[in-house]
Amino acid sequence: MEANTGNQSEEVAVVTGGNRGIGLQICKQLASNGVTVVLTARDGKRGGEAVSIILDTLGLSNVVFHQLDVSDPSSAVRLAEFIKQKSIMQQLLGRQLTSATEKLSGERLVNQQELNNIDNLSEERLDELSELFLKDFKDGELERHGWPTEGGFIAYKVSKAIMNAYSRILAKEHPSLCINCVHPGFVQTDMSFQVGDLTVEEGARGALMMALAPKGGMTGGFLNCTEVAPFV
CATH class of the missing domain: 3.40.50.720 (NAD(P)-binding Rossmann-like Domain)
Structure with missing residues (x-):
């Protein structure tokens, strides 16, 4: 997905279950490729710890956390609002x-x-x-x-x-x-x-x-x- 932030155009990825396993590895690799990553997880503490690990071990600053429970529609709405408020993503453009x-x-x-x-x-x-x-x-x-x-x-x-x-x-x-x-x-x-x-x-x-x-x-x-x- 692509986001317009100011005069810059940057790639943004939202990764579910990003606090461990394959999801965490995907977050690391995307961030290493210059993609701004919104790492999501059901557990806020574990999600925050995962972001800290990426930021500290890889020396990156393009990863943020937001809580998400994919089985809870209201949780998905909150994530969407977070993305809009942060101007992370205005529209999906074929990513x-x-x-x-x-x-x-x-x-x-x-x-x-x-x-x-x-x-x-x-x-x-x-x-x-x-x-x-x-x-x-x-x-x-x-x-x-x-x-x-x-x-x-x-x-x-x-x-x-x-x-x-x-x-x-x-x-x-x-x-x-x-x-x-x-x-x-x-x-x-x-x-x-x-x-x-x-x-x-x-x-x-x-x-x-x-x-x-x-x-x-x-x-x-x-x-x-x-x-x-x-x-x-």
Whole structure:
């Protein structure tokens, strides 16, 4: 995203979950590339500590913190107001909006084909699918109705698949922006109990590649690490 501040034009990035893991590494790399970074996290103390680490260890001054809980709409509104008041961003001008995400596995997921039918998919239908999944989960009907049940983390996988689909809807509705999904790979983070094939530096590469790409590039796409891949 691009911001007009006075007579200068500077790149600005808002990073969710920026206090640790891949998010923190993305903040470091973007800041090192001259991008003004708004590091966000649910926990204000941890977010502030993360900003201090970046400023102290890298000797940078282009990182600020703002609290954000993505599950709380009022929190998102406060962040938007903060950005406006600080004149950080007047409008989005085709920069990359990326989401670190994960492909949905499972060959038998009936709704998977529907999630991939972007021409007929809507936000309302995504809400309905979310409710259907929750109902099937509570009723013990996941396998019978075709949801993925192998490998564990079922709710996580489905939520990511729905988020992937939502990104494609947004890309279609806002063609002037570049909105993409990135699967970082199996990364060594706290979430994975430091077990994984990739370091956080390696896991951040795809999101950084998208965030720093020239305007007018790919939109509505999916990257598996740093390679373009199909959603399904």
